Amino acid sequence: MNVIRTITFNLQLPDGGSSALLDTMRAYSTAFSASAQWGFENHTWNKVENHKATYKAVRESVPDLPSSLVQGARDCACEALKAGKCASPPERKPLAAMRYNQRVITVNLIHGIATIASVRGRIKATFPISEYHRQYLSWTVTTSTISFDKRKKVFYLHISMEHPDVEPVQEVKVLGIDRGIVNVAVCSDNTFFNSKQVKRVRSKYAHLRRELQSKGTRSAKRKLRRMAGRERRFVTDTNHCISKQIVESEYTVFALEDLSKIRVQKRRGVEFNRKLNNWSFYELEQFLRYKAEDLGKQVVLVDARYTSQKCSVCGHAYKGNREGSSFRCRKCGFQLHADLNAARNIAQAGISCLSRLSVNQPNVAHS
Numbered sequence: 417m418n419v420i421r422t423i424t425f426n427l428q429l430p431d432g433g434s435s436a437l438l439d440t441m442r443a444y445s446t447a448f449s450a451s452a453q454w455g456f457e458n459h460t461w462n463k464v465e466n467h468k469a470t471y472k473a474v475r476e477s478v479p480d481l482p483s484s485l486v487q488g489a490r491d492c493a494c495e496a497l498k499a500g501k502c503a504s505p506p507e508r509k510p511l512a513a514m515r516y517n518q519r520v521i522t523v524n525l526i527h528g529i530a531t532i533a534s535v536r537g538r539i540k541a542t543f544p545i546s547e548y549h550r551q552y553l554s555w556t557v558t559t560s561t562i563s564f565d566k567r568k569k570v571f572y573l574h575i576s577m578e579h580p581d582v583e584p585v586q587e588v589k590v591l592g593i594d595r596g597i598v599n600v601a602v603c604s605d606n607t608f609f610n611s612k613q614v615k616r617v618r619s620k621y622a623h624l625r626r627e628l629q630s631k632g633t634r635s636a637k638r639k640l641r642r643m644a645g646r647e648r649r650f651v652t653d654t655n656h657c658i659s660k661q662i663v664e665s666e667y668t669v670f671a672l673e674d675l676s677k678i679r680v681q682k683r684r685g686v687e688f689n690r691k692l693n694n695w696s697f698y699e700l701e702q703f704l705r706y707k708a709e710d711l712g713k714q715v716v717l718v719d720a721r722y723t724s725q726k727c728s729v730c731g732h733a734y735k736g737n738r739e740g741s742s743f744r745c746r747k748c749g750f751q752l753h754a755d756l757n758a759a760r761n762i763a764q765a766g767i768s769c770l771s772r773l774s775v776n777q778p779n780v781a782h783s
């Protein structure tokens with residue numbers, strides 16, 4: 417099985433590039449409509465028949481549209497006819513996304529350059545790439561799509577890529593990871609990710625935010641928005657770093673709390689509510705998943721109930737076991753940092769989750 421992923425880039429176009437791409441989109445829509453109409457009238461989604469019947473006329477009506485794009489528009493129209501079972505003529509907005517095949521676009525992921533065919537010849541666009549995108553250099557590009565955001569007046573390039581699945585790692589070693597506010601991540605192997613820098617930067621932003629909010633002027637609001645962007649980028653960078661360090665460890669399975677399934681439950685603390693509403697926890701989860709997959713490792717999500725109240729030694733679950741950052745079991749007296757105790761519970765839940773999975777897979781050999 418192949419791993420498939422789509423990444424999106426913000427395109428920067430040379431002078432005249434935007435209007436050339438917009439005209440290309442309109443011409444592409446004209447080509448699409450012609451194929452869609454013919455297929456609808458003749459009750460067929462066959463691409464070859466459609467090509468024979470419409471190609472010449474379409475080329476005449478939009479002479480500047482490169483022939484590969486004419487074919488791309490026809491393929492999209494046929495797929496839409498098939499999806500709608502020819503019950504109605506497929507429609508498309510004049511500035512809807514266009515699909516490009518390799519003949520009409522070249523994408524250079526090392527330098528962030530895309531050469532895009534248009535009704536006015538090839539356009540050389542650039543897009544910002546980061547260290548993170550380097551991992552995709554060995555992937556195969558399957559399709560590229562260009563879309564336009566009317567409100568923001570921005571063009572996007574979406575690249576779908578595939579990569580043969582890496583051999584799954586044989587030995588299983590589970591690491592539990594507790595995500596938190598004070599400590600970004602605490603792992604069951606006693607690793608704490610609570611870099612002083614993260615704390616310093618976040619408290620700096622919190623302070624600035626309070627100051628600006630109390631001013632309430634228009635310029636303060638503008639500054640607040642810009643600051644939110646900077647803070648977000650900082651958190652994203654941090655999440656990249658942490659997830660990279662975690663997946664490159666000796667562990668092969670990473671267990672996290674399943675935050676998506678706990679909205680229904682009522683009894684949970686302040687920390688839990690914060691976890692639920694914090695997008696950066698989800699971001700860390702996504703990054704971990706992507707990076708783990710690339711190494712043939714995996715992420716499992718475990719039931720989030722009691723992870724912070726349960727004793728990781730005797731299993732006694734009691735709300736009063738935890739007080740702030742310290743955990744002390746009322747039954748067996750075990751003491752530990754509360755986040756670390758939670759991470760160990762998550763690791764244990766991960767192990768039992770895996771054994772349930774392997775029971776359902778009869779082909780797995782038990783030695």
Ligand SMILES: [Zn+2]
Nearest residue numbers: 727730745748
């Ligand atoms: Zn205990």
